[in-house]
Structures are given as structure tokens and as C-alpha cells.
Amino acid sequence: MENQITIPRIGDTAPDFKAMTTTGPMQFSDHIKGSWTILFSHPADFTPVCTTEMTGFALDQKYFDEKNTKLVGLSIDSIHSHIAWVNNVKKNTGVLFEFPIIADIDMNVSKLYGMLQPGESETAAVRAVFFIDPKGKIRLIMYYPLNVGRNMDEIKRSLVALQTADQYKVSLPLNWREGDKVIVSPPKTVAEMLEREASDYEMVDFYLAKRDL
Numbered sequence: 001m002e003n004q005i006t007i008p009r010i011g012d013t014a015p016d017f018k019a020m021t022t023t024g025p026m027q028f029s030d031h032i033k034g035s036w037t038i039l040f041s042h043p044a045d046f047t048p049v050c051t052t053e054m055t056g057f058a059l060d061q062k063y064f065d066e067k068n069t070k071l072v073g074l075s076i077d078s079i080h081s082h083i084a085w086v087n088n089v090k091k092n093t094g095v096l097f098e099f100p101i102i103a104d105i106d107m108n109v110s111k112l113y114g115m116l117q118p119g120e121s122e123t124a125a126v127r128a129v130f131f132i133d134p135k136g137k138i139r140l141i142m143y144y145p146l147n148v149g150r151n152m153d154e155i156k157r158s159l160v161a162l163q164t165a166d167q168y169k170v171s172l173p174l175n176w177r178e179g180d181k182v183i184v185s186p187p188k189t190v191a192e193m194l195e196r197e198a199s200d201y202e203m204v205d206f207y208l209a210k211r212d213l
């Protein structure tokens, strides 16, 4: 399996691996146990778009801590390159990348997570984002090409949406943001449908009803 490119799917258990990172060796399944995890790849150290993205994650470190969410970065670079880049960004901007960054020099993790997409590059990982829940299941996946940076607001919105959907057993509509009404699951019986008609839900029809959390 090690050399084959695979693309994990939503609902799969996050593939496990052992890797060297900027915070030391990591057994991924141990590292992510019991918390949400955002595993994200970037094409290369010392490149402009990647520097803006990594800085964005680092500036929101406290936000992710408060959401019980670990950040794990990755690129196909050596640990020495990662450390030099972390040092360079710290010196230039004062921002420290505290989260671990995987040195995926053998491309093992990139291939395991479909981050190496040969139509885009044979040697650099695309900008992938995997949201993994505390049970180790992949819940949401984003892939961006090399030349387009991600949207931190959407990454944070997606995380809160997943956590809210789990906690309250609801679905979330287009453009949902924290504080907005949520969708109540459609009724499964006629009795539930009649009950719904008598409720104070905001209703378009019996199958599309919203409520405050």
C-alpha cells in the first residue's frame, strides 16, 4: 500500500501512519485520539501562498485549542527545511508555528491521503484539509490546487458546523454560521408531521423546518 496513491473518503477511519514532525515523532492515531483534528498539507516551505496559510493557522491556534481541535500540517520537505522556515517566519513576523508539521519527504502520508495529485504536481502536495472527529473518522475533506490559497473563515465555519451538527443532531443549511437557525430532521411519521405543524418552528413546508438552537 505504501507507494499507491489512495483517496480517503468521508466516513472512513483516518489512515494511520508514523511520521517525523517539527514537534517530534508522531503515531497519528495516538496523536489524534479524543480530539478533533485538522490535517492539512501545503505544497512547499518558503513559498508565498503557503506562508500566508500557515501563518493564518498559527494566528488562530487559540481558536482551535478552544474547539478541542489539533492542527497537523504537512509538506514534502525535510525536517531541516521545516525548522528553517518556522525560524524564518518567526524572525520576519513574530508568528510561531506551534502545531506539528510532518516532514513527508518519502511522500508516504501524501500518497495515503490523496494529497499527491499527479495532474497538479508529481512532487508537491496539493492544499488538502481533512477534518477528523474524536473517534478518528474523516468527516469533511477539502482539496485546493497549488496556486489558490484556502479560506480560513470557511475552515473555521466547517469545524463549528460539524461540531454543532453532532452535538444537537441537526443539519445545517446553506451558508450557516454560528447563531443561525438549524434544520430539524424531517418527520418520519404522520404523527410527527402533525406535531410539527403545531410547533413554533420556522417552516417552509413539513420537510423543511428550522429552529433556534
Ligand code: BEZ
Pocket: 043, 044, 047, 048, 049, 050, 051, 124, 146, 147
Ligand atoms: C505558494 O505557496 O506560493 C505556491 C507553492 C507551490 C506552487 C505555487 C505557489
